[in-house]
Amino acid sequence: MRFRLTLIVGLLTASGPAWAAPDYAGILAAGADGPMLAGYRAFQARATTLEQDVQSLCAAPIPASVETARAGFHAAMDSWQKVQWIGYGPVEAFHRGQRVQFWPDKKNAGDRQMLALLKERNAEALEGNRIAFASVAIQGLPALEMLLFDTNQSAKLVEASDDDATLRCRLAQGIAANLTRIGGELVHDWSKPDGFATVLKSAGTGVNPYADARQAASQMFNALHAQLSAMAEIKLAYPLAASASEARPSRAESWRSRRSLRNVVLNLDSLRETFAIGFAPALRADGKGAAADRFLAALTEAQTAAGKLSAPMEEAMSETEGWTRLNGLKAKIKNAAQVLETEVAAALDLQVGFNGLDGD
Amino acid sequence: MKRFVMVAASAAVLLGTGQAGAAGVDKKAVLTTYADIAHAKYEDSLIAAKRLKVAVDALVAAPGAETLAAAKAAWIAARVPYQQSEAFRFGNASVDEWEGKVNAWPLDEGLIDYVNADTYGTESGENPLYTANIIAHPKLKVGGKSVNAGKIDKKLLGKMHEAGGVEANVTTGYHAIEFMLWGQDTNGTGPGAGNRPASDFDTKACTGGNCDRRAAYLLTATGLLVDDLKTMVDGWGAKGKIRAKLLKGKPDTGIATIVTGLGSLSYGELAGERMKLGLMLHDPEEEHDCFSDNTHNSHFYDAKGIQNVYLGKYTRTDGSEVKGPALADLVAAKDPALDGDMKAKLDTTMAAMGVLVKTAEGGEVYDQMIGAGNSAGNAKVQAAIDALVAQTRSLEKAVAVLALGEVKFEGSDSLDNPSAIGK
Numbered sequence: 001m002r003f004r005l006t007l008i009v010g011l012l013t014a015s016g017p018a019w020a021a022p023d024y025a026g027i028l029a030a031g032a033d034g035p036m037l038a039g040y041r042a043f044q045a046r047a048t049t050l051e052q053d054v055q056s057l058c059a060a061p062i063p064a065s066v067e068t069a070r071a072g073f074h075a076a077m078d079s080w081q082k083v084q085w086i087g088y089g090p091v092e093a094f095h096r097g098q099r100v101q102f103w104p105d106k107k108n109a110g111d112r113q114m115l116a117l118l119k120e121r122n123a124e125a126l127e128g129n130r131i132a133f134a135s136v137a138i139q140g141l142p143a144l145e146m147l148l149f150d151t152n153q154s155a156k157l158v159e160a161s162d163d164d165a166t167l168r169c170r171l172a173q174g175i176a177a178n179l180t181r182i183g184g185e186l187v188h189d190w191s192k193p194d195g196f197a198t199v200l201k202s203a204g205t206g207v208n209p210y211a212d213a214r215q216a217a218s219q220m221f222n223a224l225h226a227q228l229s230a231m232a233e234i235k236l237a238y239p240l241a242a243s244a245s246e247a248r249p250s251r252a253e254s255w256r257s258r259r260s261l262r263n264v265v266l267n268l269d270s271l272r273e274t275f276a277i278g279f280a281p282a283l284r285a286d287g288k289g290a291a292a293d294r295f296l297a298a299l300t301e302a303q304t305a306a307g308k309l310s311a312p313m314e315e316a317m318s319e320t321e322g323w324t325r326l327n328g329l330k331a332k333i334k335n336a337a338q339v340l341e342t343e344v345a346a347a348l349d350l351q352v353g354f355n356g357l358d359g360d
Numbered sequence: 361m362k363r364f365v366m367v368a369a370s371a372a373v374l375l376g377t378g379q380a381g382a383a384g385v386d387k388k389a390v391l392t393t394y395a396d397i398a399h400a401k402y403e404d405s406l407i408a409a410k411r412l413k414v415a416v417d418a419l420v421a422a423p424g425a426e427t428l429a430a431a432k433a434a435w436i437a438a439r440v441p442y443q444q445s446e447a448f449r450f451g452n453a454s455v456d457e458w459e460g461k462v463n464a465w466p467l468d469e470g471l472i473d474y475v476n477a478d479t480y481g482t483e484s485g486e487n488p489l490y491t492a493n494i495i496a497h498p499k500l501k502v503g504g505k506s507v508n509a510g511k512i513d514k515k516l517l518g519k520m521h522e523a524g525g526v527e528a529n530v531t532t533g534y535h536a537i538e539f540m541l542w543g544q545d546t547n548g549t550g551p552g553a554g555n556r557p558a559s560d561f562d563t564k565a566c567t568g569g570n571c572d573r574r575a576a577y578l579l580t581a582t583g584l585l586v587d588d589l590k591t592m593v594d595g596w597g598a599k600g601k602i603r604a605k606l607l608k609g610k611p612d613t614g615i616a617t618i619v620t621g622l623g624s625l626s627y628g629e630l631a632g633e634r635m636k637l638g639l640m641l642h643d644p645e646e647e648h649d650c651f652s653d654n655t656h657n658s659h660f661y662d663a664k665g666i667q668n669v670y671l672g673k674y675t676r677t678d679g680s681e682v683k684g685p686a687l688a689d690l691v692a693a694k695d696p697a698l699d700g701d702m703k704a705k706l707d708t709t710m711a712a713m714g715v716l717v718k719t720a721e722g723g724e725v726y727d728q729m730i731g732a733g734n735s736a737g738n739a740k741v742q743a744a745i746d747a748l749v750a751q752t753r754s755l756e757k758a759v760a761v762l763a764l765g766e767v768k769f770e771g772s773d774s775l776d777n778p779s780a781i782g783k
Contacts, residue, residue, distance in 0.1 A: 095640055102640070107466065107528070108484055109641050115481065116548075125732075134732050136640045250485035 022282045022348050024213035025201070030278035031220060032190075032197040035270065039083035040190055044183030046076040051176040054144075058169035061158045069172075070148050074259060076179065077141055081266040085227035085274075088219055089196040090189035096182050098136040103253060104234050110137040114146055118153075121163075123170040131174045132181070142254075144175045149256040218350050221279070221340075224271055228337040231267055235260065236330040239313075244323035249314040261313035264329070265306050272299050283347055291347035298339045302332035385689045387611035390672070393684030394618055395603040397674045398448045399596035401665070404441035404677045406589040409582070412438045412537075416582045420561055420575045428558040432541050436654055439534065441677055443661035445592075447669045450629070450770050451620030454595065454602050460533075461521065462588050465648060467530035469539045471520070472577065474568055479546045487526045494520060494531070495573045512576040514584050532584050535649070540578040542651035548644050551728060553653035616764045618687055622666050623755045626709075628770030630662050631748035639741050644727035653727065656720035659744070660713040666751075667706045687758075694761045702758060705751035712744040 053072035057065040080100060083091075091097040102110060113135050117126070131139045147153050147168055156164040157172070190196050200220075204212035210219075239251035239260075252260035280292040305328050309316055316322025415434035419427040442463070449455050470480055470491035477491075484490040492500055494516075500507040502523050509516055520531045530536055543556025559567040561575045568574065595602035606614045638646030649655045668674045672686020692699035719740060720726060729737030752769065759767045 098640055106486065107645070108486055109643055109645070111485070112481060112645070113641070113643065116479075119478075133735075135642045137643075248485075 021214075022217075022286055024217035024282075025203070027217050027278040027282050028200045028203060028213060028220065030281070031274055032200040034277050035273050036083070036086055037187075037190055037197060039079065039086075039270070040183070040186045042079040043076065043083060044180070044187050046072075046079045047176070047179040047183040050076045050144075051173070051180045054169075054172050054176040057157065058173060061165055061169070063158055066148065066154055066158060070257070073141070073144060073148055073257065077145075077254065077257070077259065077263070078266055080141060081263045082270040084267065085223050085270060087223050087226065089200075090186050093189070094132075094185075095136055096186065098140075099132070100140045100179060100182055101142060102137040102140060103142060104238070105137060105142065109135070110142050111146070113138045114143055117171070118164075118167065121167055123167050123174070126171060126174045128174075129181075131178045139175055139178050141179070144172060144179075145254060145256050147172045147175075214350070217348075221345070221348065221350055224274065225337060225340050227267060227271060228333055228340065231264055232330050232333040232337065235264055235267075236326060236333070240317055240323060240326055240330065244318055244320045247317040247323055249317060252314055252317075255314050258312040258314050261306065261309060261316075264313075264333075265303070268299060268303050268306065268333075272296065272303075275299075279344070279348065283344075286347070288347040291343045295336065295339045295344050298332070298336035302329060302336055305329040305332045385685055385693050387615055387690070388607065389685040390618075390687060390690060391607055391611065391614040393672045393682075393686055394614075394669065395596055395606060396684065397669060397672070397682050398445065399593065399600075399603070400674055400676055400682045401441050401445040401448070402589060402592040402596055405438065405445060406586065406593050407677065408434070408438035408441055409586045409589050413582045413586055416537075416578055419558070420579060423558040423560075423562040425558055428541070428556075428561075432652065435534070435538060435541055436652065436657070439649070439654060439658060440661055442534065443658050444665035444668065444674070446629075446662050447621050447625055447665040449621065450624030451617040452602060452606075454605075455592070458588070458591065460527075462533040462585060463535070464521075464527070464530040464533055465535045466528060466645060466650070467535055467539070468526075468528040469544060469651075471523075471529050472531060472536060472539060473543075473574065475544050476546050479548070480544065487524070487528055489523055489526065489529055495570050495577055498573075512573055512580055514580055514587075517577075517580055517584060532581055532588075534585065535651075536581050537578065537585065538649060538651045538654075540574070540581065545644060545647075545650050545653070545727070548727075551723070551725070553725070554651040612762075612764055615687070615690065615762060616759075616767050618669065619755060619759055619762075619764065619767050620769065622669060622687075623752055623759075623767070624770030625662060626666055626748045626755065627752040630659065631745045631752070634659065635741060635745050635748075638730050639738060639745070642730055642732040644730075646730070647727045650727065653720070653725040655726035656713075656716045659726075660710075660717050663706075663709050663713045663744075663748070667710060670702065670706060690762060691758045698754065698757055698761060702751070702754045705747070705754045709744065709747040709751055712740075712747045715740050716744055 050069070050072035053065075053069040057069045084101070087097065105111075114137075117123075117138060126134055126139070137143065147157065153168065156162065157168050159165050188195070199208060199210070200216050202208055203210035203216035210216040235253050239248050239255075241247050249255055253263050254260045275292075275295065280289075280296065283289055283292040305325070309322065309325055309329070311322060313322075313326060317326055412431070412434040415427070415431040419431045421427075446463075449459050468484065468487050468490050469475055470493060471487075471489050473493060473495045475491065480491075482491055489500075489502065494500065494509055494512070498508070498510040500509045500520075502520075507516075507519065509520075517531045520529065523529045523531075539554070541556065542554030543560070545552070545554045547553075557567055559565055559571075561571055561578065563571045563575070592602075594600055597603065606617065634646075634648050644650060647653075647655045649658045670686065671688050673681060673683040675681055688699055688703065691702060716726065716729065719729060719737070724737060726741075728734065729741050731737065756769075
């Protein structure tokens with residue numbers, strides 16, 4: 001199945017009409033100094049801890065160390081999921097976003113390349129900074145997830161006498177160090193004096209890639225919408241397929257660590273936080289709080305639907321009841337995207353929006 | 361395969377500007393040139409496919425190094441006009457729907473024939489038919505149901521194409537034939553293409569097993585390609601339905617179709633899916649013509665097709681020219697500087713693509729260029745991607761000056777979508 005996301009790009013570069021200009025600069029400042037920066041800082045911190053956990057695992061390769069490293073992985077992935085929606089800025093440079101998480105990987109490049117690497121026993125090629133120049137599919141969270149959560153691989157991590165364990169450890173350490181490095185770069189490039197937060201906050205003035213604050217706010221708005229579409233179409237519809245019997249758990253985002261639903265929950269939390277801190281106040285100030293409330297209510301419905309699922313998505317989707325609930329969650333997310341691209345877009349005077357469309 | 365579609369709603373439409381055409385350029389004439397070039401490209405593709413069929417017949421009749429080399433040469437020649445026709449794919453729904461039968465890629469070649477498990481693997485979470493090997497198995501199971509594959513014919517190949525709803529299950533078209541002729545490329549990002557021996561088709565001294573079925577497969581797939589291309593030649597001919605639809609519709613809708621095709625191929629398909637993704641993954645499987653190592657030409661002629669549609673001037677395989685009023689004339693009438701900019705961007709792209717071809721012909725082929733650690737090769741590929749993205753930006757400006765309304769470009773999640781916004 002193919003699907004399309006339709007992005008409607010307004011090529012108008014002039015600012016919106018003066019009579020109804022929302023406080024775009026306020027929206028940008030609230031996001032740039034608020035959840036976006038905090039999100040990258042959290043990711044950097046969690047990646048640093050994860051790196052230490054992996055080092056401890058390699059120093060003492062026992063099952064308890066594997067558990068600690070797995071917990072470290074979950075914490076790092078938690079924080080990444082909260083910034084995953086930010087598809088622009090420092091994360092675009094040097095493929096950083098793809099390097100942290102190459103996804104979706106519909107052609108199994110990650111598995112294919114990791115297995116080849118392990119077979120070739122070529123860990124040296126990935127040590128130090130060299131891993132940053134390797135394939136994006138073998139230097140980030142999904143590659144580490146394979147080593148830590150795939151039972152075939154993780155069993156080989158704790159057999160200390162085995163060359164395989166040494167190899168896997170060196171690889172896992174290389175990946176974790178790479179994540180810490182990227183986390184640091186993201187925070188630095190965002191928060192340094194002439195960094196991306198400054199670019200956003202001074203949009204339209206001086207030497208700046210944005211023509212005005214409206215354009216930068218459009219991009220942010222678009223990114224929120226793109227995340228909702230990706231959640232509905234790639235995180236849910238793609239593995240769910242047409243029925244419980246056709247569902248494909250291994251298509252879920254983090255199927256090996258069985259945390260794919262948790263990813264969606266965190267995405268929803270992050271979208272709510274970002275919207276509530278910048279867009280919602282701007283709308284209320286313009287007397288358009290109703291549109292903000294409708295979107296927040298739509299998010300609440302999706303969050304409630306997610307809360308009703310108890311089993312991991314990877315199990316739930318293969319049973320009719322679980323599949324139906326997940327499909328319901330997908331519908332709620334689609335509805336939130338719909339509210340965002342219609343009512344909220346109009347209220348913000350942004351000729352910007354995405355439409356998720358099926359079929360090709 | 362997921363695709364993002366970018367829709368550029370032109371400023372003019374948002375401002376309510378009228379649809380007046382560019383002074384002195386007849387949009388119907390532009391559409392006629394466009395259809396004439398489409399017809400010529402598909403006809404050239406058909407002629408080349410028929411030559412390929414002759415070469416393949418000769419190979420099967422007398423398998424040997426010479427007949428195999430001749431068939432490979434015919435395949436490479438067949439790609440030249442076809443790749444130039446890809447500029448017609450997006451925008452024309454009937455072409456896009458048809459295209460999967462002839463140029464689907466990438467493919468899980470283990471569905472068709474034997475593969476080296478060391479490099480290919482033995483299973484895929486995505487595709488239950490990853491190593492189904494039609495050639496070796498007269499009986500197949502698809503989604504729990506038995507399929508009789510006793511006779512390898514057009515019906516069977518049609519049935520198995522995209523079997524189980526998996527797009528990588530490609531049984532027909534150029535790339536299936538390419539795999540039959542070259543075999544799997546087991547060299548990774550090292551030098552070398554696929555290396556199938558001619559004896560794989562030799563029923564008397566058979567290698568690889570099932571040579572009769574393999575020969576039948578090759579003949580069938582090549583015959584299907586000829587059939588499918590004929591459909592397109594007819595569709596764009598004087599009485600063809602695709603031409604008629606284009607010319608009977610609103611002129612601006614037709615012009616928007618042209619732009620959609622050029623923008624989508626430039627941006628999402630070529631720059632994104634076919635180039636950027638492979639560069640990020642340093643993955644030889646991401647090479648468009650991976651079995652034959654012909655990807656440099658494949659990309660070059662895609663770009664050439666974009667250029668000659670914009671200019672309205674196509675040089676046919678036999679050297680004759682098809683030309684007439686074109687999109688370039690419409691843009692020039694509205695904004696000569698923009699037309700100049702667009703032409704310059706197209707030239708830059710062709711120069712960058714030329715570098716790829718020259719590098720490949722010098723012995724370093726495309727899958728080596730995208731290899732990890734080959735910073736010089738990576739930079740050459742990146743330069744071509746950047747040039748394609750830049751020409752898309754100019755095309756977006758053309759959408760605005762021509763006041764075409766909503767024009768959809770195929771995007772790609774490998775490219776940075778957000779940066780496209782508002783620029």
